[in-house]
Amino acid sequence: MSTSEVPKFGYLQASSVGDAVSLLTKYGDQAKVIGGATDVLTQMKNGITALTPQYVVDISSLGLDYVRYSDSDGLRIGATTSLTTVSADPNVTSVFAALAQAAGLVGSPQIRNQATIAGDVLQETWCWYLRNSYPGCWRNGGNLCYAALGGDNRYYHSIFGGNLCYAVHSGDVAPALFALGAEATVSGPMGQRTVTMDQLLPGVSIVDGRVKENSLAYNDVLTEFHIPAPASGTKSAFYKVRDRGAFDFALASAAVSAEFSGSALSSVRLVLGAVANKPLRATSAEGYLTGKTLSESVISQAADDALSGATPLTEGTGNSFRVLLAKGAVKYALRGISS
Ligand SMILES: Cc1cc2nc3c(=O)[nH]c(=O)nc-3n(C[C@H](O)[C@H](O)[C@H](O)COP(=O)(O)OP(=O)(O)OC[C@H]3O[C@@H](n4cnc5c(N)ncnc54)[C@H](O)[C@@H]3O)c2cc1C
Ligand code: SF4
Known part of the structure; x- marks a missing residue:
């Protein structure tokens, strides 16, 4: 990736969610919300033309950093809650593993x-053609996909x-x-x-000309995730396959949540991650x-069954090896709820 300096930009600190929406409406496609800014600043530093805003609207001081749980209402997590807080919260670790x-x-x-x-x-996709600001890429304002045309995919x-x-989420x-079963x-x-998660992440489409x-419009602000309280005995697990153990993006992942009737599964949601342009329910599995x-x-x-519909890319480097990795992720996730 290129490592140029972050270009100059205007910093706007929102005083309320309504103020953030007003600022985004006023500045249109010149402005972008930031939470932790780890993605937005990286995009700006890498000079991705179509993604670099002139103004950022900071929503990190609006009291949206909280994790609340009750047996009747379930879990509510404010939009700006850090991932460290989410991963360490005792209710999250015990009820929503x-x-x-x-x-x-x-x-x-x-x-x-x-x-x-x-x-x-x-977050935006980390497709390296986009992240290196290739000008023809659809997401950078062009009209072609280097990955699908036979590049390194x-x-x-x-x-x-x-x-x-053809980028993954x-x-x-x-x-x-x-x-x-979260909603936002x-x-x-x-x-x-x-909105349901399906409505929030419907897959690739054109929103506001991009x-x-x-599915969020340029002047929408996501404020909270809500997960209903699970039925008694529900178990869940997540498994991620990555190249480097210390830190890396998923080559494939799987998340599962299941209710049990005795030792049998009475209902199950199995979701593949990092293999499609949205998290993909494996409905046949x-x-x-x-x-x-x-x-x-x-x-x-x-x-x-979960990978039976896979159509890996064959042009360029190809990526069929990730079908096997995704099968592995599904197996480990299911083993995670089997004991
Ligand atoms: C070195 C590195 C390694 C990484 N590894 C992983 C990994 O292993 N797994 C993984 O999942 N991710 C990984 N990431 C991505 C990282 O997790 C994201 O950059 C981060 O989660 C984005 O959160 P943020 O609060 O910093 O978002 P920001 O950069 O603030 O925003 C990201 C996007 O979301 C929008 N946005 C943010 N909050 C809101 C809101 N409340 N309402 C509306 N729009 C909003 C912004 O406008 C922007 O488009 C990695 C990133 C880096 C730099
Ligand atoms: S997959 Fe294709 S269109 Fe999507 S970001 Fe990468 S190069 Fe651009």
């Missing part, structure tokens, strides 16, 4: 101390096809939130709304697993 594990595996301790839960879910690119852009926390609260000029994978007791042969069949 997949989320604690996912947040605890993001980047390095320094990244987790600074990065916010909303920022992790809404080993690490940050889909094994489940694409739509214009690399965040670790989003697959866990999908598996746990969003404030915009028309007021507040609640190719991106989250979910159907197969329902009613089954977990054994090594059941786990192995579920992993095969």
Whole structure:
């Protein structure tokens, strides 16, 4: 990646969520929200033309850093809560293990101390063509995809096809939130709304004239995630395969949340991460697993089912090796709820 200096920019500290929405509305595509700014500043430093704002709107002092749990309401996490706080919270670790594990595996301790839960879910892709500011890339304002056309598509690119852009959603926390049935609260000029994770991350589409994978408009602010309290006996787990053990993005990950009836699974949500342009529910594996007791042969069949629709890239370097890694992630995640 290029390592130029961060260009000069205006810093706007929002005094309330409404003020943040007003500032974003006023400055339009020249402004961007920052939580921890670990992604936004990296984009600016790397000179990604289409992503570099002239103003940042800081929402880190609006009292949105909290984790609250009750048996009746479930879990509420403010948008600017750090990943370190999420991963260490006693209610998260005991009731929502997949989320604690996912947040605890993001980047390095320094990244987790600074990065916010909303920022992790809404981060840009780390496709190296975009991150090195290749001008033709769809996400940099161009009209082609270097990865799909036969470039180096080993690490940050889909094994489940694409739509214009073939980059994956690399965040670790989003697959866990999908598996746990989370919703997000969003404030915009028309007021507040609640969206499912599917609505928040629908996959690649064009929003405000930009190719991106989250559905937020330029003047929306995500304020909170809510996860309903799970049924008694629900277990969840997250597993991530990465190149470097110290810190790295996922080559594949899997998150699972399941209710049990005796030793059998009565309902299950299984989600693949870092293999498609959104966290991907493995619905055929979910159907197969329902009613089954977990054994090594059941786990192995579920992993095969989860990856049965994969269409890895074959032009350029290709990325079919990640189908095997994703199967491994599914197996480890299921083993994580089997004891
Ligand atoms: C060295 C390194 C290693 C990394 N490794 C991993 C990894 O292993 N796993 C992983 O998941 N990630 C990894 N990341 C990505 C990192 O986790 C993200 O940069 C971080 O989570 C973003 O959070 P932030 O609060 O800093 O977001 P910011 O940089 O502040 O924002 C990111 C994006 O989200 C938008 N945004 C932020 N908050 C809101 C909000 N409340 N409402 C609306 N929009 C918002 C911003 O406008 C921006 O587009 C790594 C990053 C680095 C630099
Ligand atoms: S995968 Fe997406 S971000 Fe990467 S080159 Fe293709 S269009 Fe650009």
